[in-house]
Amino acid sequence: MRFRYHHPIPNFFKVENPINPLTTISEDLLNELEEFILNKGFVGVSYSKLSDDFKGMWDIDWDNILILKYEMSEDILKMKPSKEKTVLEDKEFQDFGHRTFDIVDFLRKNDFEADLIHPLDDTVSLRSIAMQSNECVITRNNMCMFKEGINLGLFMIKTSIKNLPYKKENDMLWVEDFCSTCGVCIDRCPENAFDEDGKVKRKVCTAHKEGCSKCVLLCPFFKRGYDKVKKRYDRKKVR
Numbered sequence: 001m002r003f004r005y006h007h008p009i010p011n012f013f014k015v016e017n018p019i020n021p022l023t024t025i026s027e028d029l030l031n032e033l034e035e036f037i038l039n040k041g042f043v044g045v046s047y048s049k050l051s052d053d054f055k056g057m058w059d060i061d062w063d064n065i066l067i068l069k070y071e072m073s074e075d076i077l078k079m080k081p082s083k084e085k086t087v088l089e090d091k092e093f094q095d096f097g098h099r100t101f102d103i104v105d106f107l108r109k110n111d112f113e114a115d116l117i118h119p120l121d122d123t124v125s126l127r128s129i130a131m132q133s134n135e136c137v138i139t140r141n142n143m144c145m146f147k148e149g150i151n152l153g154l155f156m157i158k159t160s161i162k163n164l165p166y167k168k169e170n171d172m173l174w175v176e177d178f179c180s181t182c183g184v185c186i187d188r189c190p191e192n193a194f195d196e197d198g199k200v201k202r203k204v205c206t207a208h209k210e211g212c213s214k215c216v217l218l219c220p221f222f223k224r225g226y227d228k229v230k231k232r233y234d235r236k237k238v239r
């Protein structure tokens with residue numbers, strides 16, 4: 001999730017945080033917010049409620065998180081690793097970062113406190129926050145995959161809203177079993193970047209430096225989509 005070629009995103013807030021922020025959102029306004037997010041070009045939104053243990057571990061005092069998901073352009077992903085590719089990936093990242101500020105402003109205008117969790121801030125693991133949503137898994141090729149896809153970029157907003165529709169159980173954990181029988185990413189990695197336990201060696205993988213996306217493009221979840229892979233997996237299990 002942390003790509004070395006991304007540049008910091010400047011602050012684009014146009015609205016200040018409210019002095020006495022609200023903590024409860026109505027169903028109608030939540031629907032309006034979700035529609036606003038989709039209209040900004042994101043493919044979905046998930047919510048994480050961070051536990052006290054989690055907050056203690058990372059030394060943070062905020063706990064209500066919106067996770068905005070955008071689809072990384074297939075055309076860019078299909079380019080060979082190069083400086084040009086990383087520039088385009090950063091441009092896309094900056095663009096969606098900019099849109100995230102509009103969503104923060106939407107929340108502030110409606111009297112909620114809201115702030116971007118900066119994606120390049122290493123003081124807290126965004127991937128760990130994503131896992132708290134119970135709507136994603138880490139695949140063998142080290143991607144944070146939600147049902148919308150394996151090729152997602154994420155932006156996160158911390159907010160004062162306490163009654164977001166948090167999911168209690170993760171129904172995607174079967175993916176770990178699927179990955180253990182697949183291994184396409186290991187077999188086809190041009191850099192031999194997997195260790196003997198099938199884990200990506202971050203120092204060897206070139207995704208974060210040159211924009212390699214080969215294992216994403218070859219992954220069944222990218223080629224067929226989450227639902228089709230799940231259906232086939234379930235069929236095999238009942239045989």
Ligand code: SF4
Binds near residue numbers: 183185218219220221
């Ligand atoms: S290629 Fe196969 S093993 Fe690798 S992440 Fe995709 S499903 Fe998992």
Ligand code: SF4
Binds near residue numbers: 141189193214
């Ligand atoms: S080097 Fe490329 S194919 Fe290998 S793990 Fe990294 S991104 Fe995937």
